[in-house]
Amino acid sequence: MPFGIPLEIASLLPPPAWPSDAFATRRPPIEYSSKQTEFLSPPTEYELHDVTDNSLTESLNLNESLVPPSEFEYPLKDVADILETAPHPPPTQYPWDHATPPQSSEHSSCPRTDDGLPPLTPCIKPLAKLNKTMINELVPRKHHKESYLLVRTVTPQYTTLTDALTVIAEDEKRDVLMVQLYHQEEGSAAEEDVKKGTVLMIKEPYLRVSPRRMEVSIEHPCEVIFLAGNDERIPEQWRRESAEQSEVDTVLAWCTKASDHMIREEYRSAIACYNRALCCSASTEMSYLLWTARADAFLKAERFDDAVADVDKCPPTSRGLLRKAQALYNLRRYRECMYVLGAQNLLEDPNRHIEDDQVAQDLLNRATRCFVKEGTLGKYEFRQLQEEAAELKPPQLDHGTYVGPVEIRESKISGRGLFVTKAVKAGDLLLCEKAFQCGTYNKQPEAGRERVSDILDMTIRKLHRNPSLIPHITKLYHGSYEAVQLPEKVDGVPVVDTFLMAEIIALNVLSCPNPSTKKAQEQTEAEPRSQAWGWGLWEWGSYVNHSCNGNVKRSFIGDMLIVRATRHLDPNTELTWPYIPRGSHTTAWVQDKLFATWGFKCKCTICEDDQRDPCVTTDRMRLVALLGSRIESLTTKNQVIDEVDWCVARLADTYQRPAGEVPRLQTFEAICTGVERLEQLEFMPGDDDFGLKEIKLRLEALEALGYVIDFASRVDKNSMVPKFVVREWGLWYRGVIQHWEFFRVFYHALGQKFAEEYVRKVYRMVYGEDETIDELL
Numbered sequence: 001m002p003f004g005i006p007l008e009i010a011s012l013l014p015p016p017a018w019p020s021d022a023f024a025t026r027r028p029p030i031e032y033s034s035k036q037t038e039f040l041s042p043p044t045e046y047e048l049h050d051v052t053d054n055s056l057t058e059s060l061n062l063n064e065s066l067v068p069p070s071e072f073e074y075p076l077k078d079v080a081d082i083l084e085t086a087p088h089p090p091p092t093q094y095p096w097d098h099a100t101p102p103q104s105s106e107h108s109s110c111p112r113t114d115d116g117l118p119p120l121t122p123c124i125k126p127l128a129k130l131n132k133t134m135i136n137e138l139v140p141r142k143h144h145k146e147s148y149l150l151v152r153t154v155t156p157q158y159t160t161l162t163d164a165l166t167v168i169a170e171d172e173k174r175d176v177l178m179v180q181l182y183h184q185e186e187g188s189a190a191e192e193d194v195k196k197g198t199v200l201m202i203k204e205p206y207l208r209v210s211p212r213r214m215e216v217s218i219e220h221p222c223e224v225i226f227l228a229g230n231d232e233r234i235p236e237q238w239r240r241e242s243a244e245q246s247e248v249d250t251v252l253a254w255c256t257k258a259s260d261h262m263i264r265e266e267y268r269s270a271i272a273c274y275n276r277a278l279c280c281s282a283s284t285e286m287s288y289l290l291w292t293a294r295a296d297a298f299l300k301a302e303r304f305d306d307a308v309a310d311v312d313k314c315p316p317t318s319r320g321l322l323r324k325a326q327a328l329y330n331l332r333r334y335r336e337c338m339y340v341l342g343a344q345n346l347l348e349d350p351n352r353h354i355e356d357d358q359v360a361q362d363l364l365n366r367a368t369r370c371f372v373k374e375g376t377l378g379k380y381e382f383r384q385l386q387e388e389a390a391e392l393k394p395p396q397l398d399h400g401t402y403v404g405p406v407e408i409r410e411s412k413i414s415g416r417g418l419f420v421t422k423a424v425k426a427g428d429l430l431l432c433e434k435a436f437q438c439g440t441y442n443k444q445p446e447a448g449r450e451r452v453s454d455i456l457d458m459t460i461r462k463l464h465r466n467p468s469l470i471p472h473i474t475k476l477y478h479g480s481y482e483a484v485q486l487p488e489k490v491d492g493v494p495v496v497d498t499f500l501m502a503e504i505i506a507l508n509v510l511s512c513p514n515p516s517t518k519k520a521q522e523q524t525e526a527e528p529r530s531q532a533w534g535w536g537l538w539e540w541g542s543y544v545n546h547s548c549n550g551n552v553k554r555s556f557i558g559d560m561l562i563v564r565a566t567r568h569l570d571p572n573t574e575l576t577w578p579y580i581p582r583g584s585h586t587t588a589w590v591q592d593k594l595f596a597t598w599g600f601k602c603k604c605t606i607c608e609d610d611q612r613d614p615c616v617t618t619d620r621m622r623l624v625a626l627l628g629s630r631i632e633s634l635t636t637k638n639q640v641i642d643e644v645d646w647c648v649a650r651l652a653d654t655y656q657r658p659a660g661e662v663p664r665l666q667t668f669e670a671i672c673t674g675v676e677r678l679e680q681l682e683f684m685p686g687d688d689d690f691g692l693k694e695i696k697l698r699l700e701a702l703e704a705l706g707y708v709i710d711f712a713s714r715v716d717k718n719s720m721v722p723k724f725v726v727r728e729w730g731l732w733y734r735g736v737i738q739h740w741e742f743f744r745v746f747y748h749a750l751g752q753k754f755a756e757e758y759v760r761k762v763y764r765m766v767y768g769e770d771e772t773i774d775e776l777l
């Protein structure tokens with residue numbers, strides 16, 4: 001079956017004799033060589049699948065005359081129908097909610113080349129070194145290295161369920177085929193979309209074949225070049241037909257058009273017009289004006305690198321510098337932003353635009369806050385952050401990143417890791433990091449375009465717009481994917497490797513829970529997925545390796561990742577956290593999940609101990625279950641405590657190493673089970689000293705997690721129940737917070753406040769902050 005026409009349509013025809021002229025487009029049938037025939041024969045399942053389905057043919061009335069003989073025109077509606085009825089590959093799921101563990105990294109690494117090919121590396125050759133090829137020369141499932149296609153769209157763009165922009169395009173011989181452009185910028189307005197008649201150069205095309213269609217699939221956005229109307233590479237004939245030919249090619253005409261586009265917020269079109277104006281510009285002064293104007297369009301199109309570059313081409317003006325400062329702020333280069341605003345006396349320039357003063361002052365305040373207060377001192381107004389996170393949807397905050405006493409070093413666990421550079425205390429802030437990129441779980445069309453794309457799309461677009469950010473992400477862990485050294489730009493277009501990005505995102509992304517304050521939780525309650533609003537990529541957070549016996553805890557306020565120590569840490573200790581919550585799962589389950597998702601087996605002390613003798617773990621679990629059933633029928637608190645003591649003693653016999661080295665998760669679980677039962681029982685005669693017993697029991701639970709607590713030696717003479725002092729903090733584990741909450745209420749009732757300081761610390765670990773503790777309690 002030839003592929004010179006859209007496959008959806010070709011596939012509706014009677015069984016093909018291959019090659020065939022039955023699918024002729026506007027050009028005369030092509031004579032295929034026997035070599036081509038051999039290459040072009042579609043796979044058997046393709047033929048079988050296609051020829052059996054006539055329903056589409058009937059519904060679209062296409063069985064008679066596929067292509068109008070003289071005029072080839074696809075109304076958008078038809079394309080929409082065709083695409084809607086055709087089967088789509090399911091949307092790829094790279095990132096995950098930790099509650100629903102993700103696909104294995106092998107699965108996620110090749111999101112769309114699902115026909116057995118290795119990931120395609122982006123083309124790094126300039127167009128000048130590639131040879132033109134034609135549609136009828138394309139070979140299915142082949143990466144046409146060293147070649148490019150020159151095509152003109154015959155339909156406007158259409159977005160499919162795969163999130164690709166789809167167009168049908170013809171070449172100079174008038175063969176047509178479907179083109180799918182992945183990870184392309186979306187227009188903020190319809191005007192910005194790919195229109196009919198747009199001329200594209202597709203570098204190193206890959207002809208993708210799936211059961212129902214064949215299309216050129218462009219995975220790397222750098223492999224398509226959109227040609228402006230006056231581009232010399234556009235064939236003469238197409239140029240003659242282009243509407244823009246008739247326009248007056250003057251700076252003024254293009255500037256007027258650019259301004260119109262700016263007013264309509266069509267920034268990419270405005271940039272294209274400024275580019276054209278610059279081509280016509282005769283004087284340097286005029287170019288300065290145009291660069292400054294284009295910098296504004298770049299800024300609005302979020303191409304911050306280009307905005308800075310344009311301003312830098314001109315002699316300094318207050319407006320240009322303000323734009324540069326805004327671009328630097330958005331690139332999170334706060335220090336340089338402050339420098340541009342402050343050191344260059346922007347606010348004192350006599351020629352400045354007065355209306356810019358407030359903007360500049362506001363920007364300076366924000367940059368100073370992000371860089372000095374937050375970024376350098378680690379001082380955040382956490383209550384305000386919580387409020388912002390509760391208000392914004394999605395909760396993406398505008399705050400600086402604080403990197404505390406940590407640094408990236410080679411890890412004994414694996415590759416690189418994050419280490420503390422000095423001794424820190426449990427609860428200390430180690431990192432408060434703004435996400436590099438976030439994506440939301442639920443599409444919220446009403447919330448605007450920014451919020452509907454997935455994180456891979458958004459990351460690729462962001463990097464494509466701002467190539468200076470590429471190294472921030474490409475250095476992150478990417479498993480066995482063999483990344484090649486890429487130039488920052490080829491043919492002036494940034495080079496981003498989509499497959500590398502997919503791998504990085506799959507292996508480094510974290511899901512972000514909904515804001516934690518009560519108010520915020522009330523607001524999110526109505527949402528279907530109340531546990532997490534999305535996922536994100538954090539540069540520093542990505543270096544933390546896994547351990548079930550972790551020593552830091554992550555929490556989130558909006559898209560700010562907050563990492564606090566959960567134990568006192570000596571200098572040079574590697575930070576670790578569990579990648580998946582262990583919950584009541586077995587070590588075998590945890591190991592399987594870690595392996596399937598991240599490709600490794602955990603060797604922490606908990607896993608080692610459990611695997612030493614898997615029967616022991618099963619016995620421990622049985623003991624906990626037995627305790628649960630034995631205490632169910634008990635009627636006094638003292639009886640329950642006796643049973644718990646019995647179980648804890650039996651469990652203790654199964655551990656060979658101290659709890660400080662191997663946290664005793666089952667002992668902790670057993671005590672929690674007992675405490676739960678205690679809470680259900682009334683006080684009885686003989687339970688007088690019960691408070692003391694319950695405190696002891698709960699402290700014992702913490703000790704099972706490695707806490708070292710000084711209790712008996714510190715009897716407070718004024719109180720029946722002694723205070724306790726935490727000497728060492730243990731493993732952060734689910735259920736810990738309930739014990740701390742109990743201590744707070746219990747001691748508070750006795751008029752003792754000492755437990756509150758501990759509880760504050762614990763809340764800092766859980767929620768990242770303790771400023772909203774009253775609301776949280």
Ligand SMILES: C[S@@+](CC[C@H](N)C(=O)[O-])C[C@H]1O[C@@H](n2cnc3c(N)ncnc32)[C@H](O)[C@@H]1O
Pocket residue numbers: 411413414415416417476477507508542543544545546547598599600601602603
């Ligand atoms: C988010 S990255 C962590 C940083 C990574 N070590 C690096 O060099 O950039 C996740 C990857 O680190 C490795 N890793 C993390 N924790 C590990 C562990 N406990 N044992 C073995 N490999 C681990 C795995 O290859 C995993 O896919």
